[in-house]
Amino acid sequence: MHSPSHHTNVRTGTLRASWLVNQPYVLLSITALCWAGNAIVGRLAAGHIPPVTLAFLRWSLAFLIILPMAWKHLKRDWNAIRASLGTMVFISFTGISVFTSLQYWSLEHTTALNTLLLQSAGPLFVAAWSLVLLGVRLTLAQAIGVLVSLTGVLVILLHGDLTAIAAIDFNKGDLIFTVALVIFGLYTVMSSRRPPIHDLSFVAFTFGCGSAVLVPALIAELLWRPVMELNASNLLSVAYVALFPSTVAYLCYNRGVHLIGANRAAPFFHVVPAFGSVMAIVFLGETPRLFHFIGFALVLTGVFVASRNASARPG
Secondary structure (H helix, E strand, O other): OOOOOHHHHHHHHHHHHHHHHOOHHHHHHHHHHHHHHHHHHHHHOOOOHHHHHHHHHHHHHHHHHHHHHHHHHHHHHHHHHHHHHHHHHHHHHHHHHHHHHHHHHHOOOHHHHHHHHHHHHHHHHHHHHHHHOOOOOOHHHHHHHEEEEEHHHHHHHHHOHHHHHHOOOHHHEEEEEHHHHHHHHHHHHHOOOOOOOOHHHHHHHHHHHHHOHHHHHHHHHHHOOOOOOOOOHHHHHHHHHHHHHHEEEEEEEHOOOOOOHHHHHHHHHHHHHHHHHHHHHHEEEEOHHHHHHHHHHHHHHHHHHHHOOOOOOOO
């Protein structure tokens, strides 16, 4: 028989869990914290785990973790997925396979701090792709916001010296990550064309398909670069990125959006650089400089002016 204290503990745990699932701002803060940690772990793994290997292990393990929860929804939604298979594969390819691989590759050549701050410009590229693909035009205020944000991105890319643009001496990692953000913007806009399926079906399919699409690049990387060593540090890095920025973050994110809607959830994407910058300084010993603060302030000002409803998901 269980003691009264055991039943009390179980009941307390259940109450805490039911409280948490109905706290959108807590859930979205957890999401932002997990995604900020991804840049830190990606930077720590740089040089130890090749980028495609890390991306493949992240998404394939996350797929295995999420599959039991998503299975019944996947079975029910399979016909809808199959009817839009081209779109679903493209979404998986851009947002899961390419974006993540480029993000981890960029972290071999730049700091976690730079990628975190550049990430704030995600809504810029969403706006650009919305115009190109959906014909959604910017208002004057949005256009001004885009220009202000772009100035902030350039301040970070050029390390505060805007005259350096003449020399085009960009950090290789910053450029790779900017390309990754352009691709992520495409993923975000294409996600609006997903079939009407359950969030868990969408997440499970994109995780699984995205990791499967990486197999040819993974084989090439295994032939081209040293294989990841099976040590505690590398295994912990893989476990972190599969569990927290992928599984936990997506579950918290989907629940948070369900509770308050995408538009009200969008500002939490800009909490990611705030959490991440502190983590990069504490855990990686990276040095914040004045141009980081100026660039970040310009990016956030521009995004705020352009649209409070801009939605881009990092990680």
